[in-house]
Amino acid sequence: MTPDVRDRAGRPSRANSLTGTAVPEAAWDRAVRLIGQAEEIALACHVTPDGDALGSMLAVGFALRSMGKRVVASFGDHHFVVPRLLRFLPGQEMLVPPEDYPAAPSLMITFDASTFERLGLLRDNTARAREVIVMDHHPSNEGFGTLSLIDSTAAATAMLAEQLIYRLRGRLDRDIATCLYAGLVTDTGSFRHSSTTPAVHQMAARLVATGLRTDEIARELWDRSPFGYLKVLAAALDRAVLEDGLVWTYVTRVDRAAQGLPYAELEGIIDIVRRTDEAEVAVVLKEDDHGHWQVSTRSKGRADVGAVCAALGGGGHHNAAGYTSYDSVEKTMAAFRRELGKV
Ligand code: AMP
Ligand code: MN
Ligand code: MN
Numbered sequence: 001m002t003p004d005v006r007d008r009a010g011r012p013s014r015a016n017s018l019t020g021t022a023v024p025e026a027a028w029d030r031a032v033r034l035i036g037q038a039e040e041i042a043l044a045c046h047v048t049p050d051g052d053a054l055g056s057m058l059a060v061g062f063a064l065r066s067m068g069k070r071v072v073a074s075f076g077d078h079h080f081v082v083p084r085l086l087r088f089l090p091g092q093e094m095l096v097p098p099e100d101y102p103a104a105p106s107l108m109i110t111f112d113a114s115t116f117e118r119l120g121l122l123r124d125n126t127a128r129a130r131e132v133i134v135m136d137h138h139p140s141n142e143g144f145g146t147l148s149l150i151d152s153t154a155a156a157t158a159m160l161a162e163q164l165i166y167r168l169r170g171r172l173d174r175d176i177a178t179c180l181y182a183g184l185v186t187d188t189g190s191f192r193h194s195s196t197t198p199a200v201h202q203m204a205a206r207l208v209a210t211g212l213r214t215d216e217i218a219r220e221l222w223d224r225s226p227f228g229y230l231k232v233l234a235a236a237l238d239r240a241v242l243e244d245g246l247v248w249t250y251v252t253r254v255d256r257a258a259q260g261l262p263y264a265e266l267e268g269i270i271d272i273v274r275r276t277d278e279a280e281v282a283v284v285l286k287e288d289d290h291g292h293w294q295v296s297t298r299s300k301g302r303a304d305v306g307a308v309c310a311a312l313g314g315g316g317h318h319n320a321a322g323y324t325s326y327d328s329v330e331k332t333m334a335a336f337r338r339e340l341g342k343v
Pocket of ligand 3: 052155157187
């Protein structure tokens with residue numbers, strides 16, 4: 001077990017290996033220096049942000065703002081809306097649409113984006129930025145910036161964000177804690193995934209101690225949806241197929257249009273499909289507003305779906321990964337089965 005090393009102020013000490021073993025001290029020091037020198041800092045997270053992407057970004061945004069920095073934050077979606085599930089997060093006044101983002105930021109920080117492509121419309125801005133700090137926990141991240149704060153042992157980018165905030169001498173207030181907690185619970189599946197280490201619970205304890213409402217956050221994230229979701233879910237489950245340890249289904253634009261359901265509402269379907277006892281791997285194909293398939297995949301541990309999805313142009317983790325397919329459902333599944341057979 002990793003020891004919980006604290007400094008005299010009760011903060012995780014610099015020698016602490018709770019999360020940060022993969023990030024060299026020199027990298028943290030350089031990040032703190034770059035931030036210290038900057039007047040304006042541009043933050044970006046991956047497209048169609050989840051709780052970890054948006055939560056980490058807004059948490060760091062709060063800390064930077066309290067240091068007197070000008071902060072802009074965004075994500076590079078064509079249709080720039082915060083998913084309904086995440087609208088409860090504080091700090092959304094920091095968000096600007098991609099068209100209002102600085103064209104060539106002097107300092108940029110990216111959150112939870114495993115590749116340059118995951119920045120979507122903000123790719124050009126990133127390419128023109130003078131310094132780009134990449135904060136992430138995806139094992140596949142090769143570091144597309146000028147400084148990497150990447151720790152693939154961290155359960156969430158939020159764990160790295162907390163470390164950065166401490167190192168900036170930021171105070172963990174309730175707003176910051178709410179954002180970080182959203183990241184931590186999202187990426188650990190409410191402390192259920194194998195990534196849930198003692199360090200995760202220790203961090204959760206620090207966050208909950210600020211007085212945040214874990215019950216309200218859980219309800220916002222998982223326990224509510226418009227009525228139309230039930231109908232779309234029913235259609236998806238009705239079409240589910242079980243074949244040789246693989247369970248899969250799909251949701252079309254037409255399904256959603258019939259119920260007026262936005263794409264972002266589909267996130268939880270994979271969590272129901274993956275329950276299937278008979279299947280080791282679960283797949284949900286979700287047709288987005290452009291008619292492309294966003295493929296969500298989950299493994300129970302034996303198969304590395306991260307490797308499968310990376311081979312198909314996406315990425316992710318061993319047990320949770322995804323990619324975009326521009327083919328039909330049939331062709332997409334054929335390609336998926338072929339790659340799954342190789343791992
Ligand atoms: P999701 O199924 O959308 O919850 O995604 C699961 C994980 O797969 C995410 O945390 C990402 O790391 C990764 N992922 C999903 N979609 C993509 C994509 N298009 N490209 C790269 N990684 C992805
Ligand atoms: Mn993410
Ligand atoms: Mn993450």
